[in-house]
Amino acid sequence: MTGNELREAYLQFFAEKKGHLRLPSFSLIPQDDPTLLLIGAGMAPLKPFFTGKMKPPRTRVTTSQRCVRTGDIENVGRTARHQTYFEMLGNFSFGDYFKGEAIPWAWEFLTEVVELPKDKLWVTVYPDDDEAIEIWKSQPGFPQDHVVKLDDNFWEIGPGPCGPDSEIYIDLGPERGCGKPTCGVGCDCDRYLEIWNLVFTQYDRQEDGSYKDLAHKNIDTGCGLERLASVVQGKKTNFETDLLYPIIEYASKVSGVKYGEDEAKDVSLKVIADHARSMAIMIMDGILPSNEGRGYVLRRILRRAIRHGRMLGITGKFLEGAVDAVVEIYKDASDFGELVAKHDYIKKVISIEEDRFAATLNQGMDLLNKEIDELKAAGKKALPGEIGFRLYDTFGFPWELTEEILHEQGLDLDKDGFDKAMEEQRQRARAARAANIRVQVPDLSGIDVSKLAVDPEAKESKVVAIWKDGKLASEIHDGEEAGIILEKTPFYAEGGG
Structure with missing residues (x-):
């Protein structure tokens, strides 16, 4: 199965076989939710239905939700699974079905539709959730000793709806493991890969820490499309699936760097692939590069991609071609018609930003490399904050990029000094604004x-x-x-x- 076929198989399974309403992916821009900068989970756009603030269009819903997370952006390309953009397959129940349906349906989809080997599947459960354990063990062909109790299997974020969860793992084989005698489900190595999480929202946590049963129990599940694709397609990383690899092939062709021969260069190829896909879909959803908020997230992603292109020896503009590769991947997929329709617009936005950052990157890198050489010669371990701020303030060089480059050289940025210089600049700006008289505009309503x-x-x-x-x-x-x-x-x- 291709990634697009997997998505369609999942949505059809829950919509046509299990009576769910199939909804298109919501935009990455949260609607009426000031607590979120970007949609980062499949259930995030559905929060009003879970909390009861809004009535859902149906009590059973299925989606493939576009998500962006950048909390650990430095790990992108360095691990098999970290991405800034990903799709989360999900089936949701708002007071309709519960564990007795959610567990058998997950087992049916994975073993009958996707045809994963039953003897390779493992599940984790909350230790006190005897109900979930019994349901799992009653599934046809389920290995009775493949249930692991973990205290971490409880989902809650402060007061409000919460409950135990059950994660589904697949054993990718000892050759993918760490070789330790203790290696098992939950190990940090790549042998046991989590592919699906079923959350059983059955309690309402009170302010005093106590738990009450919810009047209406809910189901919230999340299955990572890229992870599932890597398993089905037999790939060691998400980046080698057909949802990302064509962009790597493009970056490899443009740079003349072959994938799989140099670990450091592979990181840059994977960063470009991930970031190109993220930026294209963020712009598709109406986000534009800026110096704050979600626009800054986009700008940071875009500029990281440009820098990694330079690290591969690409001296000219190249991101427009990466967008072409992204569109080619999704051109026949459901929910991505807008990506095709806005193809030229997305390229234009990226081209302008790429032009804008090219001179900044060259100037900033020259100055930063000089400072790094001087730090090493003096045996120092941190770049003074005022120098990092000058790079940012004078050359527009993002401090996150400065910090990342320093870390690659075994150095740090004096962030306290940077923040102090930033605050001093803000105070100067406030004083300058206070000294200026605001332009007063008269009533112009009479103008035609x-x-x-x-x-x-x-x-x-x-x-x-x-x-x-x-x-x-x-x-x-x-x-x-x-x-x-x-x-x-x-x-x-x-x-x-």
């Missing part, structure tokens, strides 16, 4: 805006309005500050300025 136009060829125009000091005026003289509105203007702040 239908007669105003943008004309790129305009060389002459009629002055429609003049104002000084917040009041409309009939004339303006040399040395005066004023605002004007023209009937026609060639000036247009495209793309936010």
